Amino acid sequence: MELGNIPQPTYGPGPEAPGSNMPGLVAMAHGFLQLVQPNPLPVGGTLRTEESSGAPALRCLSFFSSQLLHYELGFLVCAAIGVLFIIFVPLVGCCFCCCRC
Numbered sequence: 001m002e003l004g005n006i007p008q009p010t011y012g013p014g015p016e017a018p019g020s021n022m023p024g025l026v027a028m029a030h031g032f033l034q035l036v037q038p039n040p041l042p043v044g045g046t047l048r049t050e051e052s053s054g055a056p057a058l059r060c061l062s063f064f065s066s067q068l069l070h071y072e073l074g075f076l077v078c079a080a081i082g083v084l085f086i087i088f089v090p091l092v093g094c095c096f097c098c099c100r101c
Contacts, residue, residue, distance in 0.1 A: 036074035 069076075 036078060037071070038074075039071050
């Protein structure tokens, strides 16, 4: 099977701001993402300890999980707020519908 003439892709210098008719919406979305996730992804971090007692793999795993939790904290807060809205909005609506005070 011959694929024919496939050109090589050309890559730009890096991410650029999208040309849009709604720069306010783009700025708001980037601001929200910066608020939710201000920390870079923890990659290649190692825990160096002087003492040799205990399990070094367990300490390294707990150190990495704490870094990952700190990285994902904004997403976890947003998910918790979303779950609260999913639970409380129908409950409050039902109270307003049934009580009609």
